[in-house]
Amino acid sequence: MLSIKNIMKQYAAHTALNNVSLEVASGSIFGLLGPNGAGKTSLIRIINQITAPDQGEIFFNGEKLSPHHIARIGYLPEERGLYKKMEIGEQMIYLARLKGLSKGEALSRIKYWFERMEMESWWKKKVEDLSKGMQQKVQFVATVLHNPDLIILDEPFSGFDPVNAALIKDEILELNRNGATIIFSTHRMESVEELCNHIALINKAEKILDGSVKDIRNSYRNNTYKIAFQGELGSGNITSPIFEVLHAKELEGNTELTIQLMNGITSNDALAYLIPRVQIQEVREVIPSINDIFIQKVKDIS
Amino acid sequence: MNKVLLIIRREYLSRVKKKSFLLLTFLVPLLIIGMYALIFALSVKGGDTLTVVSVLDESGLFEDKLKDTRTVVFQEIDLDIKQAKKEVQKDDEYFLLYIPSSIGNEINPELYSQKKTGLAVQGDIENQMKEVMRAKMLNDAGIDINTLAKIKPEVNIITKELTVEGEKDSNAGAAYGIGIACAILIYMSLFIYGAQVMRGVIEEKTSRIVEVIISSVRPFQLMMGKIIGIGLVGLTQFLLWVILSAGLMTLSTNFLMKEEIQKQQTGQTLQGNVSVDTMPANNSPSMGVIKAIQTINFGYILTLFFVYFLGGYLLYSALFAAVGSAVDSETETQQFMFPMTLPLLFTYIMSFSFIINNPDSSLSFWLSIIPLTSPIAMLVRIPFGVPVWELVLSISLLIAGFIFTTWVAARVYRVGILMYGKRASYKELIKWFNYKE
Numbered sequence: 001m002l003s004i005k006n007i008m009k010q011y012a013a014h015t016a017l018n019n020v021s022l023e024v025a026s027g028s029i030f031g032l033l034g035p036n037g038a039g040k041t042s043l044i045r046i047i048n049q050i051t052a053p054d055q056g057e058i059f060f061n062g063e064k065l066s067p068h069h070i071a072r073i074g075y076l077p078e079e080r081g082l083y084k085k086m087e088i089g090e091q092m093i094y095l096a097r098l099k100g101l102s103k104g105e106a107l108s109r110i111k112y113w114f115e116r117m118e119m120e121s122w123w124k125k126k127v128e129d130l131s132k133g134m135q136q137k138v139q140f141v142a143t144v145l146h147n148p149d150l151i152i153l154d155e156p157f158s159g160f161d162p163v164n165a166a167l168i169k170d171e172i173l174e175l176n177r178n179g180a181t182i183i184f185s186t187h188r189m190e191s192v193e194e195l196c197n198h199i200a201l202i203n204k205a206e207k208i209l210d211g212s213v214k215d216i217r218n219s220y221r222n223n224t225y226k227i228a229f230q231g232e233l234g235s236g237n238i239t240s241p242i243f244e245v246l247h248a249k250e251l252e253g254n255t256e257l258t259i260q261l262m263n264g265i266t267s268n269d270a271l272a273y274l275i276p277r278v279q280i281q282e283v284r285e286v287i288p289s290i291n292d293i294f295i296q297k298v299k300d301i302s
Numbered sequence: 303m304n305k306v307l308l309i310i311r312r313e314y315l316s317r318v319k320k321k322s323f324l325l326l327t328f329l330v331p332l333l334i335i336g337m338y339a340l341i342f343a344l345s346v347k348g349g350d351t352l353t354v355v356s357v358l359d360e361s362g363l364f365e366d367k368l369k370d371t372r373t374v375v376f377q378e379i380d381l382d383i384k385q386a387k388k389e390v391q392k393d394d395e396y397f398l399l400y401i402p403s404s405i406g407n408e409i410n411p412e413l414y415s416q417k418k419t420g421l422a423v424q425g426d427i428e429n430q431m432k433e434v435m436r437a438k439m440l441n442d443a444g445i446d447i448n449t450l451a452k453i454k455p456e457v458n459i460i461t462k463e464l465t466v467e468g469e470k471d472s473n474a475g476a477a478y479g480i481g482i483a484c485a486i487l488i489y490m491s492l493f494i495y496g497a498q499v500m501r502g503v504i505e506e507k508t509s510r511i512v513e514v515i516i517s518s519v520r521p522f523q524l525m526m527g528k529i530i531g532i533g534l535v536g537l538t539q540f541l542l543w544v545i546l547s548a549g550l551m552t553l554s555t556n557f558l559m560k561e562e563i564q565k566q567q568t569g570q571t572l573q574g575n576v577s578v579d580t581m582p583a584n585n586s587p588s589m590g591v592i593k594a595i596q597t598i599n600f601g602y603i604l605t606l607f608f609v610y611f612l613g614g615y616l617l618y619s620a621l622f623a624a625v626g627s628a629v630d631s632e633t634e635t636q637q638f639m640f641p642m643t644l645p646l647l648f649t650y651i652m653s654f655s656f657i658i659n660n661p662d663s664s665l666s667f668w669l670s671i672i673p674l675t676s677p678i679a680m681l682v683r684i685p686f687g688v689p690v691w692e693l694v695l696s697i698s699l700l701i702a703g704f705i706f707t708t709w710v711a712a713r714v715y716r717v718g719i720l721m722y723g724k725r726a727s728y729k730e731l732i733k734w735f736n737y738k739e
Contacts, residue, residue: 011737012733012737045720048517049517050513050516050517050521050720052738054738067520070517070518073517075513075514075517077510077513077514077517079510079513079722080510081509081510081511081512081513081514082509082511082514083505083506083509083511084505084509085316086316094308094312095514095515095518097308098305098308098309098515098518098519099518139514142514
């Protein structure tokens with residue numbers, strides 16, 4: 001869908017993107033993650049052709065990215081905004097036509113979305129008369145009106161109340177099921193973790209990690225488990241030949257251990273060791289969150 | 303439809319549909335006509351109320367000599383000054399002119415009333431008394447007033463411009479008026495519409511819609527669409543003003559001309575002045591104004607007005623757009639606005655003080671050639687006649703000028719509109735200008 005190759009972008013003395021390459025597969029939900037100021041928005045603006053890269057190329061469905069692709073992309077900027085004094089309906093038509101839709105086409109699409117989002121009565125209203133949540137809904141509709149193949153959402157859930165956020169999330173998933181490729185960009189990694197099937201981590205203008213969420217998390221599994229049990233495992237420090245105790249916590253006669261298994265040892269081995277000694281209540285593998293992975297990765301590099 | 307056209311359409315319609323636009327469009331011609339009518343009404347009919355002045359003349363110099371005018375009626379009274387003052391206190395319509403007995407040629411009359419005396423009334427009385435005193439003094443000096451009245455040299459300079467095309471009537475007064483009017487109009491409209499462009503850019507930037515728009519169109523397209531759209535609003539407004547004013551003007555002129563002729567026939571005099579009888583009928587002031595206005599080539603001046611308005615507007619509004627893109631609110635625009643408006647302000651002031659009196663001097667020439675100042679300076683000169691080659695040079699430079707400012711502005715604009723919350727300085731602007739695409 002989208003091939004980003006060796007993008008460089010420099011603003012005077014500041015490097016915004018340093019040799020960034022990414023592949024976004026068609027039909028995927030792609031998370032572009034990284035802290036504020038990492039270069040996410042710069043990259044998104046380059047994909048939207050708002051700015052041009054100093055070096056590097058982008059291919060859209062195999063074609064070199066060019067102005068006519070704009071009609072295929074829907075973009076929700078981090079900084080949301082609409083004309084405050086313009087009627088919603090008129091504004092929607094204007095934005096849709098700027099994306100290349102004919103007036104008739106624009107009208108029928110807007111009708112469809114307004115019905116779907118229960119906004120029919122807003123047509124004659126002005127943006128300044130709407131609540132913040134309502135404005136966000138309008139903005140979202142404006143982003144997807146022209147039925148884009150690629151939808152880029154910069155910090156999509158900031159500013160939404162939980163109800164609207166869930167609504168928008170469902171709509172995005174629905175669009176994805178219908179074939180649209182989605183790019184999420186956010187610094188709040190936990191918010192999109194469960195939505196994305198691919199992610200790329202960007203830090204200080206460089207891509208430090210990318211791949212499918214499953215693969216990345218699997219590669220960062222380090223045989224760590226949380227085990228809760230009742231009973232005494234021995235006095236003082238708990239030691240075992242097959243695992244190392246990272247952390248122990250006692251609460252009302254219950255103990256919760258965080259253990260890391262030695263190489264070649266499975267969780268079953270650990271249980272076999274424990275079962276004769278204590279009453280097991282809960283066993284859970286500790287899988288690092290994307291946030292943890294990011295922090296660890298940044299640490300590794302520096 | 304082309305995207306720039308869409309933007310132009312939105313910018314244009316959203317402004318033309320506003321109530322304030324309609325109000326201004328119809329109100330201004332009415333105001334112009336209203337003023338026009340008021341001037342006529344005042345010069346022809348006199349709008350003052352009649353003031354009755356009671357004259358207590360102790361000097362005896364003014365007996366039967368003060369003549370009633372359109373504003374003042376005199377009546378001589380024979381009362382003690384104390385009694386007379388009491389009359390004033392009793393009646394608020396009572397005006398008392400007290401002339402104490404004079405010593406030599408000095409005279410210090412006093413005017414008593416409850417209300418303030420109008421300037422016209424006061425001036426009228428003063429003038430009449432001066433005349434009476436003058437006659438007395440002339441008489442005292444042995445000069446016969448009748449002889450003096452007969453000696454009335456009459457010189458009327460008829461100004462003719464001698465050009466290659468032959469001679470034609472010129473009217474310096476009318477040229478003066480038109481020149482000043484054009485300078486004021488251009489100066490104001492450059493600011494009004496330029497500021498609208500700036501406000502539009504700031505609005506898009508602060509409402510954050512700009513990023514949505516420029517993900518669909520190039521920043522340059524958005525900027526040009528806005529500039530052209532607002533420019534068309536300006537042209538629409540001017541055209542409507544011209545049409546409405548011309549229509550109303552023709553109507554009122556016809557009406558006034560008719561009335562004027564009737565007045566001449568009934569033998570009414572205009573100023574209560576004896577010499578009116580000897581005046582040729584078409585020399586009355588209102589007829590003079592009408593004649594002077596008719597000597598002006600409106601088509602030529604209007605065409606050039608539109609050319610220079612457009613050129614000047616395009617040149618300055620691009621700069622206004624760049625300023626708008628650099629700031630987050632209108633209050634921050636000051637530091638950029640001042641140097642930008644300086645050439646305009648300078649030319650504006652020069653128009654009244656210098657160019658209008660020396661339209662062919664070399665300073666006037668240069669001001670009307672340099673693109674930053676020519677929209678105002680050239681329009682002041684045009685009613686006095688400007689050679690074609692100067693016009694061609696000035697307009698070509700103006701076109702080159704706005705292409706240049708638009709190019710510079712676009713480079714600043716494309717970066718500025720995406721810079722939120724950054725306080726822009728000149729250094730910053732130069733940096734933006736040098737950014738690659």
